[in-house]
Amino acid sequence: MTKIFILTTRGLESISAAEIAELDGVTVTETSYRRIAAECSGSLAPLLGLRTVDDIYLDLAHWEGVFHTRDMLAQFNAWSDRLDVQQAAINCRQVRPIPLKPIFSVSVSFIGKRNYTADEVKNSVSDSITFTHGWTYTADDREANLNIRVFVEHEEAYVGVRLGSHAQHERLYKMVERPGALKPTVAAAMLRLVDVQAGQRLLDPCCGSGTILIEAALMGASIQGGDNDPEAIKATRVNMKDAGVQGEIEQWDARVLPLRDGSNKRIVTNLPWGRQTFVNEELGSFYMQVCGEMERIVAAEGRIAILTSTPDLLHFNYLQLIQSLEISLFGQNPTISVYGATR
Template sequence: MSRVSNALPFFALTTAGLEAISAQELARLPHITSQTLSYRRLSGTCQGDLASLCTLRTIDDVFLELATWREIGRPRSSLEWLRHLAFALDLHEAVAHLARLRAIRRFPQFSLSVSFVGKRNYTSEEIKEVLAKVLEYTHRGWLYQRDDRQADLNVRVFLEQDVATVGVRISKTPLHDRFYQQVHLPGALKPSVAAALVMLAQITSTTTVLDPCCGSGTILIEAALQGACACGGDSNPTAVAAAQTNVTAAGVAVPIFHWDATSLPQACASIDRVITNLPWGRQVSVETALPVLYRRLCTQMRRVLAPAGRLVVLTHDPALLDPLDVSCVEQIEISLFGQRPTILVFSPTSGKNVKGDQ
């Protein structure tokens, strides 16, 4: 791991499509320099406290950068090349930095995470097997742990084309694993994506936030943790119970209601921000046809939205959205659970039309 003027190199992984949003959040931290963006990845150097990197909300995971390996081809012979490169990998200096943040055993257990884009003549599991054997040999007393939850350290290999970026996770667990997630439901939104929606909503400590289709409550919790006065509900009693449990675990005051989102109880023009992950009819079934449901939801969301409000929606069917007299000012396609949903930001100010809406 190279160091220049006490600057520690790092890289962070985010959801595909959210790279620019995560870069904005990262830029707010002090002592962060030399940011570069690529597919799902941001990199830079940290000259301050590494703990600040663990406060990022839109990031999935963050790592101290250990090495950059090149000429990693598609043939199976690349496994031997990876084995050769791994012998030069030394985790001791990185662990010394991490030990200032959290307790790490003298002879830690380590897990391995490997990801790559495109087809290769070997698998991520085969890469793990090669690297595990080398690291156990070069780091005497260290043990490979297949279960990341039981490991003290996670070594990450992010392979893009013929270049592999290697790092060790700064936090004990991935940043997208939130402590408040006590109950998980099908279709639940990844917390880092929920945080990105909240960031796009541009909230402040005096902002009122509504999620009319709250599911297990992730958007509301992320908004409340950033200081907003949030409330929401769902038509599914199971989702309402899950959201209430997660809200309690998060330690935030967020009322959760069992309601019909097409007939909201809020007064007209009473909500500063409406942020929601609309039903897609995939992981969560809906009884009403999506065009009809979306039209009814848009009518209600627009009715309760304040004159200078902002509406942020995640949906798989952006062309179905018609929030009346507000305009789409930002549109971002992301990759999520094998789907390509779209984030749309609406505002009363002039903007651009939604794709597919002629």
């Protein structure tokens, strides 16, 4: 039985836990702030297919008594002497090649104030592993064969080794970024919230660089989307090509969509919001018109998921709010709102 912990976006913990629990041989044992603990009795490879999580780590240790004082730096070093990083490397070799003497990096994150820095903790941990195992440390995660993560939560710390070669939220198809581009894991979570199925038609009327569309296509959906910005259309097409997916992409005004009434069962979109982007008009008027178009073209049994930091601007005549979920993104706290038809 291999113990793992998985990091996700704040607010998406329950969605990620549900996705993890669907894997054969994987049991979720705990769900907390941004972190999900689980046990895997079979192959680790299917874990790398998770779409809603930020990162996956093999569980190395759980340290208690992590205080804010500087003498903790010596304690971090002593605790690290006992980390079984050799077994973690063996487990990682199930899914990717790892040298016998790997290059490693260390990542550290805190909840709560400390009298020491993340870099000082990195040095304490890396010095121990370098001395004990003869591995080579690098400060650049991109150069490392293995990444060791120390996740400090108040007076506890969870330590793990990243299973994959890169963070799970990093998608290789994201070749072209645009202002306001959506985090792929959030896009995948939004699609799960409206239960997008293979073969189902999925529309994103404000597609930006195409993240929602690509994630939906990788789930087997038939995708259609557009944007009023020609550069966004170019970015979407480049990213779709890199992802190896196809769909209908058009330049259009989301307030006047060239689509039939009731023609889409699922609509998922990241509307312009907050500091991430802007529209050249009053936001309330834009939202009202776009909501009117989405309401017109959604099927009677359809679902709509919208991400915005101003959910109070969303207005529909007959669609009802089914679910509302606040998350952390871009240093802000936007909301995913799910609407459904009642007619």
